[in-house]
Amino acid sequence: MFLRILAKSISKRKGKIAIAVVAVIMGASVTTALLTVSLDVNEKMNYEFRKFGANLLVIPDSDTINIGIGQFGFGAVTEQKYINQSDLYKIKTIYWAKNVLGYAPFLYQAVTVETGNESNVAILTGTWFEKDTVLEDGTVFKTGVKTINSWWDVEGTWVDDNGTSQDAMIGANAAEKLGVGLGDVVTVSYSERPDDLENATYLELNIVGIISAGGPEDDQIFAKLDTAQELTNRPNMVHTVQVSALCTKCDVDEFAREIEEKINYVDARTVKQLANAEMSLLSKIEDMMLLVSTVALSASALGVGTTMTASVVERRKEIGLMKGMGAENGRIASLFLAEAGIMGVLGGILGYAVGLVLAYLIGLSVFASQVMPNLFVFPIAVGIGVGVALLSSLLPVRRATRVEPAVVLRGD
Amino acid sequence: MDGPIIRMQGISKLYKPDTWALRGVDLELEKGSWVTIMGPSGSGKTTLLNMIGCLDSPTSGSLLIDGTDVTKLGQKALASFRRENLGLVFQQYHMVPYLTALENVMLAQYYHSVVDEAGAVEALERVGLGHRLTHTPSQLSGGEQQRVCIARALVNDQEILLADEPTGNLDKKNGEIVLDLIKDLHDDDHTIVLITHNPEIATMGEVLVEFLDGQAVSFKQTSNRVGGG
Numbered sequence: 303m304f305l306r307i308l309a310k311s312i313s314k315r316k317g318k319i320a321i322a323v324v325a326v327i328m329g330a331s332v333t334t335a336l337l338t339v340s341l342d343v344n345e346k347m348n349y350e351f352r353k354f355g356a357n358l359l360v361i362p363d364s365d366t367i368n369i370g371i372g373q374f375g376f377g378a379v380t381e382q383k384y385i386n387q388s389d390l391y392k393i394k395t396i397y398w399a400k401n402v403l404g405y406a407p408f409l410y411q412a413v414t415v416e417t418g419n420e421s422n423v424a425i426l427t428g429t430w431f432e433k434d435t436v437l438e439d440g441t442v443f444k445t446g447v448k449t450i451n452s453w454w455d456v457e458g459t460w461v462d463d464n465g466t467s468q469d470a471m472i473g474a475n476a477a478e479k480l481g482v483g484l485g486d487v488v489t490v491s492y493s494e495r496p497d498d499l500e501n502a503t504y505l506e507l508n509i510v511g512i513i514s515a516g517g518p519e520d521d522q523i524f525a526k527l528d529t530a531q532e533l534t535n536r537p538n539m540v541h542t543v544q545v546s547a548l549c550t551k552c553d554v555d556e557f558a559r560e561i562e563e564k565i566n567y568v569d570a571r572t573v574k575q576l577a578n579a580e581m582s583l584l585s586k587i588e589d590m591m592l593l594v595s596t597v598a599l600s601a602s603a604l605g606v607g608t609t610m611t612a613s614v615v616e617r618r619k620e621i622g623l624m625k626g627m628g629a630e631n632g633r634i635a636s637l638f639l640a641e642a643g644i645m646g647v648l649g650g651i652l653g654y655a656v657g658l659v660l661a662y663l664i665g666l667s668v669f670a671s672q673v674m675p676n677l678f679v680f681p682i683a684v685g686i687g688v689g690v691a692l693l694s695s696l697l698p699v700r701r702a703t704r705v706e707p708a709v710v711l712r713g714d
Numbered sequence: 715m716d717g718p719i720i721r722m723q724g725i726s727k728l729y730k731p732d733t734w735a736l737r738g739v740d741l742e743l744e745k746g747s748w749v750t751i752m753g754p755s756g757s758g759k760t761t762l763l764n765m766i767g768c769l770d771s772p773t774s775g776s777l778l779i780d781g782t783d784v785t786k787l788g789q790k791a792l793a794s795f796r797r798e799n800l801g802l803v804f805q806q807y808h809m810v811p812y813l814t815a816l817e818n819v820m821l822a823q824y825y826h827s828v829v830d831e832a833g834a835v836e837a838l839e840r841v842g843l844g845h846r847l848t849h850t851p852s853q854l855s856g857g858e859q860q861r862v863c864i865a866r867a868l869v870n871d872q873e874i875l876l877a878d879e880p881t882g883n884l885d886k887k888n889g890e891i892v893l894d895l896i897k898d899l900h901d902d903d904h905t906i907v908l909i910t911h912n913p914e915i916a917t918m919g920e921v922l923v924e925f926l927d928g929q930a931v932s933f934k935q936t937s938n939r940v941g942g943g
Contacts, residue, residue, distance in 0.1 A: 303824040314812035619808055623809075623810065624810075625793065626808075627826070628794065628826060629797075630790055631793075706769075711802075711806075
């Protein structure tokens with residue numbers, strides 16, 4: 303009988319119920335759109351930001367001596383120092399470790415490159431490409447230049463860290479300058495003093511990939527870190543580490559401070575403008591979404607509340623009659639709350655559908671990308687619809703339970 | 715005569731700030747009797763009926779219905795008492811507008827205990843509306859709507875029927891049909907309390923109580939059963 307009353311009551315007042323459902327759709331759709339966009343764009347931004355590469359540069363502390371004559375400074379001379387490769391895992395032991403997306407060590411050396419009869423000087427950079435590193439807790443963390451610079455345009459393949467030590471990659475400018483192509487073998491030599499050919503060490507490198515990064519990398523030759531360390535006789539040493547870190551609720555400076563604490567002889571510098579901008583943009587987008595959702599949901603609550611109040615006022619005699627027949631307040635309340643619940647479910651489902659369209663349009667117009675539907679948002683949209691409908695019905699329902707049958711049934 | 719089913723002692727009702735709708739009414743109604751209440755508008759008739767119908771509570775005094783002091787019951791207990799013991803018929807034929815005649819009667823069963831469609835059909839047949847089961851109030855005449863209300867009031871077989879000018883809005887013919895139905899209920903030993911302005915109807919019961927300014931000013935025995943106080 304309850305369902306019969308409910309169904310007939312709703313079908314009799316379709317127009318008014320539809321208005322309330324539209325109000326719920328409004329709130330649920332905006333929330334759905336913003337949640338969907340937020341989740342999707344967060345993921346996309348994460349990816350986009352990673353394309354910018356590292357946002358922290360770790361270098362060894364250096365003793366710098368300023369030189370000059372009188373008031374005229376000529377700059378500074380710096381004693382070359384290194385970071386121990388064996389300390390790198392500590393970067394993943396900071397409080398914000400989960401937000402460290404990746405890092406890569408670099409060891410640079412000017413080397414002589416011999417191709418055919420020519421010899422040229424180029425920078426040989428030893429690094430990790432995508433190396434399985436073991437963290438403090440024994441877990442394996444895959445990291446290297448491929449992780450933090452996955453956007454590099456590579457012709458051929460990336461160097462496999464587990465492969466042969468001779469595999470190397472070359473920047474596009476260097477390749478052109480040296481006349482080197484994929485599959486070529488180049489010989490590089492290194493000696494502590496440039497003219498000390500007798501004590502020079504030689505290494506043959508197989509070029510497996512050509513890198514176009516649009517930066518200084520295009521002028522360098524990349525070999526595995528171990529290979530470069532061996533060639534230059536600098537075991538366990540690296541010059542710098544680039545770290546890619548991202549989160550919305552934390553400060554990049556905090557990352558830097560923590561890394562400096564964990565490895566006490568390094569200086570961690572943030573690529574500040576870029577990193578802070580990334581994070582504050584994400585944070586601002588989320589704040590804006592929260593604000594718009596709150597406004598939309600308030601409007602929904604107002605819409606449902608008004609409809610329900612009008613319904614209670616309009617149905618005063620019906621409520622009085624039911625009470626006259628012995629209906630308790632709980633039964634009166636359950637009828638109205640069930641109506642509100644149905645409005646909420648309908649509004650939530652339709653709001654989810656409308657929200658996906660909105661999200662798609664926002665994605666295209668604001669972020670120029672296709673936002674994908676997220677099923678995780680569906681129960682949230684329905685839950686929000688039902689929650690808003692029920693909450694905003696509480697006052698009207700209270701009013702219904704206070705209807706006095708003697709007053710409304712009085713014959714005039 | 716089965717003894718008093720309704721016993722009122724010193725019932726007063728004050729509507730704030732200073733309107734006394736009832737002033738110390740004493741009344742005893744015998745079980746199975748038909749008591750008619752008359753009086754000018756504003757004399758307190760409807761307030762009295764609301765008291766007996768447990769739709770309103772007195773400011774002072776005691777009201778015992780079938781041995782229960784209803785002035786001491788809470789809202790929930792009052793609702794329960796109402797559905798177990800009292801059938802209500804009003805001058806305006808209040809029905810739920812979106813339910814059919816049958817569903818309106820079943821609604822009373824639903825709030826009383828369990829829905830029994832056959833019982834509801836029987837009640838409607840009893841008031842001569844077996845052919846109008848699926849009609850909604852807007853498809854029924856005033857007389858038919860009032861008969862649905864009577865079917866609804868009797869479907870749960872409550873002991874007491876309270877009727878506030880049940881024929882007030884009806885033409886003569888429909889009024890007679892409704893009164894015949896009430897007579898039938900009375901013959902089935904239901905206690906009837908009926909408010910009317912019509913002197914003809916006033917003589918149909920056994921006791922006529924006249925109200926003026928919130929007080930019962932006269933009790934007339936119109937047949938062999940007696941009420942008074």
